[in-house]
Amino acid sequence: xxxxxxxxxxxxxxxxxxxxxxxxxxxxxxxxxxxxxxxxxxxxxxxxxxxxxxxxxxxxxxxxxxxxxxxxxxxxxxxxxxxxxxxxxxxxxxxxxxxxxxxxxxxxxxxxxxxxxxxxxxxxxxxxxxxxxxxxxxxxxxxxxxxxxxxxxxxxxxxxxxxxxxxxxxxxxxxxxxxxxxxxxxxxxxxxxxxxxxxxxxxxxxxxxxxxxxxxxxxxxxxxxxxxxxxxxxxxxxxxxxxxxxxxxxxxxxxxxxxxxxxxxxxxxxxxxxxxxxxxxxxxxxxxxxxxxxxxxxxxxxxxxxxxxxxxxxxxxxxxxxxxxxxxxxxxxxxxxxxxxx
Amino acid sequence: xxxxxxxxxxxxxxxxxxxxxxxxxxxxxxxxxxxxxxxxxxxxxxxxxxxxxxxxxxxxxxxxxxxxxxxxxxxxxxxxxxxxxxxxxxxxxxxxxxxxxxxxxxxxxxxxxxxxxxxxxxxxxxxxxxxxxxxxxxxxxxxxxxxxxxxxxxxxxxxxxxxxxxxxxxxxxxxxxxxxxxxxxxxxxxxxxxxxxxxxxxxxxxxxxxxxxxxxxxxxxxxxxxxxxxxxxxxxxxxxxxxxxxxxxxxxxxxxxxxxxxxxxxxxxxxxxxxxxxxxxxxxxxxxxxxxxxxxxxxxxxxxxxx
Numbered sequence: 001x002x003x004x005x006x007x008x009x010x011x012x013x014x015x016x017x018x019x020x021x022x023x024x025x026x027x028x029x030x031x032x033x034x035x036x037x038x039x040x041x042x043x044x045x046x047x048x049x050x051x052x053x054x055x056x057x058x059x060x061x062x063x064x065x066x067x068x069x070x071x072x073x074x075x076x077x078x079x080x081x082x083x084x085x086x087x088x089x090x091x092x093x094x095x096x097x098x099x100x101x102x103x104x105x106x107x108x109x110x111x112x113x114x115x116x117x118x119x120x121x122x123x124x125x126x127x128x129x130x131x132x133x134x135x136x137x138x139x140x141x142x143x144x145x146x147x148x149x150x151x152x153x154x155x156x157x158x159x160x161x162x163x164x165x166x167x168x169x170x171x172x173x174x175x176x177x178x179x180x181x182x183x184x185x186x187x188x189x190x191x192x193x194x195x196x197x198x199x200x201x202x203x204x205x206x207x208x209x210x211x212x213x214x215x216x217x218x219x220x221x222x223x224x225x226x227x228x229x230x231x232x233x234x235x236x237x238x239x240x241x242x243x244x245x246x247x248x249x250x251x252x253x254x255x256x257x258x259x260x261x262x263x264x265x266x267x268x269x270x271x272x273x274x275x276x277x278x279x280x281x282x283x284x285x286x287x288x289x290x291x292x293x294x295x296x297x298x299x300x301x302x303x304x305x306x307x308x309x310x311x312x313x314x315x316x317x318x319x320x321x322x323x324x325x326x327x328x329x330x331x332x333x334x335x336x337x338x339x340x341x342x
Numbered sequence: 343x344x345x346x347x348x349x350x351x352x353x354x355x356x357x358x359x360x361x362x363x364x365x366x367x368x369x370x371x372x373x374x375x376x377x378x379x380x381x382x383x384x385x386x387x388x389x390x391x392x393x394x395x396x397x398x399x400x401x402x403x404x405x406x407x408x409x410x411x412x413x414x415x416x417x418x419x420x421x422x423x424x425x426x427x428x429x430x431x432x433x434x435x436x437x438x439x440x441x442x443x444x445x446x447x448x449x450x451x452x453x454x455x456x457x458x459x460x461x462x463x464x465x466x467x468x469x470x471x472x473x474x475x476x477x478x479x480x481x482x483x484x485x486x487x488x489x490x491x492x493x494x495x496x497x498x499x500x501x502x503x504x505x506x507x508x509x510x511x512x513x514x515x516x517x518x519x520x521x522x523x524x525x526x527x528x529x530x531x532x533x534x535x536x537x538x539x540x541x542x543x544x545x546x547x548x549x550x551x552x553x554x555x556x557x558x559x560x561x562x563x564x565x566x567x568x569x570x571x572x573x574x575x576x577x578x579x580x581x582x583x584x585x586x587x588x589x590x591x592x593x594x595x596x597x598x599x600x601x602x603x604x605x606x607x608x609x610x611x612x613x614x615x616x617x618x619x620x621x622x623x624x625x626x627x628x629x630x631x632x633x634x635x636x637x638x639x640x641x642x643x644x645x646x647x648x649x
Contacts, residue, residue, distance in 0.1 A: 105511035121609025325630025
């Protein structure tokens with residue numbers, strides 16, 4: 001696909017796993033809504049699954065004007081080929097101008113397959129999207145109202161803004177947790193189009209022999225307050241301080257990659273580029289120096305308290321409150337102050 | 343039954359070792375200032391291929407696209423046990439985005455398949471310079487192969503079907519895929535073996551023609567171009583006779599359609615690069631005393647941050 005369709009809709013490819021709608025699909029609707037309103041076009045969601053009616057309604061309530069809902073009992077569990085075939089077919093038929101996917105393992109498996117099939121550009125793991133103009137330096141041609149696809153690259157050391165000037169649709173995957181979850185509006189109405197995808201047995205190349213969903217022990221994304229520590233706080237005993245403060249605040253415990261890698265705490269607790277991106281009301285970083293990969297996952301917190309013995313630690317660059325001092329002394333002081341609050 | 347396997351690998355700057363010096367004033371990265379390494383997850387893909395070869399027999403061909411110095415990852419692959427290696431190098435491939443790269447790699451796999459049909463293509467899940475994980479699925483699509491991403495292990499290949507365990511992010515699943523297919527391997531895949539000392543000795547002189555040209559040009563500055571060319575030919579022939587000339591393919595060799603390669607073949611353009619700028623040091627400094635810490639907690643309660 002090459003010709004831009006400037007009247008095309010904005011599309012969100014919703015993700016459903018074994019009957020559960022993924023949070024990222026709703027998050028994408030909030031950003032998709034903004035983009036569609038800026039462009040003056042509709043926001044549509046594509047939903048594929050064994051059962052689609054209920055989730056299609058949820059997508060409408062969270063901001064979709066239309067839902068293309070493909071129902072087939074073989075689509076209950078994701079596999080690449082049939083999903084890619086259906087989505088690529090819909091893209092070719094309806095010619096949306098923007099298509100966004102969640103940058104989940106499913107989205108990152110599906111989106112490049114679809115992009116390749118329709119020969120469109122694709123940007124991975126965006127942390128923001130916007131609409132703006134672009135002048136292509138090689139041709140000096142000016143393009144109006146393109147999708148800015150903003151993403152960290154180079155191990156998080158740079159932020160790149162990518163555009164697809166000529167070959168549309170403009171496609172991107174967007175990280176989980178970076179867009180706001182919209183409120184549901186039960187009164188919203190949208191057009192739900194149910195269809196039976198045209199799939200043959202041969203489209204299901206893979207046989208899923210067995211699948212296990214690990215239960216997440218902690219949902220950092222949903223936590224209002226996160227208390228995070230790193231391995232260097234001095235020993236497994238000292239990491240105790242992280243838990244104590246978290247308990248005093250009713251907060252979730254987070255950790256840097258080093259703490260996870262050294263086995264002090266489960267991977268589900270990891271904040272940062274390779275862990276979870278969070279935006280809590282309060283983030284307390286205990287002893288975390290704040291490597292760029294970590295900051296990428298938490299700098300959007302509304303309030304950040306950093307406690308570190310090193311006054312030059314980069315974590316202070318994103319902090320709202322900074323305490324330079326020994327965490328073994330400072331953290332108990334905080335716990336004490338919190339317990340005395342009433 | 344032996345399997346013919348192709349492993350696609352990339353030489354990448356070691357982004358984990360980035361320092362301030364690697365960042366230019368305009369916010370772009372000076373790649374030359376960083377050590378170039380074998381993309382870590384590609385080593386797991388190579389290891390998986392080598393283990394499958396040990397179990398079932400077959401051949402492992404490693405292909406990389408890049409400048410002449412990318413041959414380093416090919417020598418490394420030979421040292422670890424690869425049978426054949428190929429460098430794709432062509433200036434017209436520069437500035438390729440993931441879509442153009444996958445097109446070029448798919449042409450290279452097709453060319454490799456001319457000698458013997460390819461049963462399995464293996465890639466690392468993603469490269470640490472871009473972290474996109476897009477090239478392997480795009481390559482699979484262009485080759486019309488099923489893909490199995492995030493593979494941690496291959497249990498068995500039998501009856502033209504491969505059983506693998508893959509990470510789904512939410513857990514894991516075991517899948518059976520028909521061959522030929524493409525796998526992407528994560529760092530939870532088999533642990534890469536070290537290069538063998540014997541093989542290091544055997545392949546340390548292996549060079550591609552582009553590398554020989556660079557070496558000869560550096561050694562014969564001021565010499566007549568004909569003399570340089572003759573020396574290149576001489577060295578290349580000597581290496582070829584010992585099986586140490588690393589094959590080098592251009593876009594013409596792999597019959598790539600130029601409209602899908604390089605800048606022209608890349609739908610995505612970089613509009614802007616910013617180095618990650620730290621927010622100004624606008625934080626409120628709190629002394630590590632009981633009173634000051636209590637004061638901060640009080641403020642956080644007052645503004646409803648702590649509820």
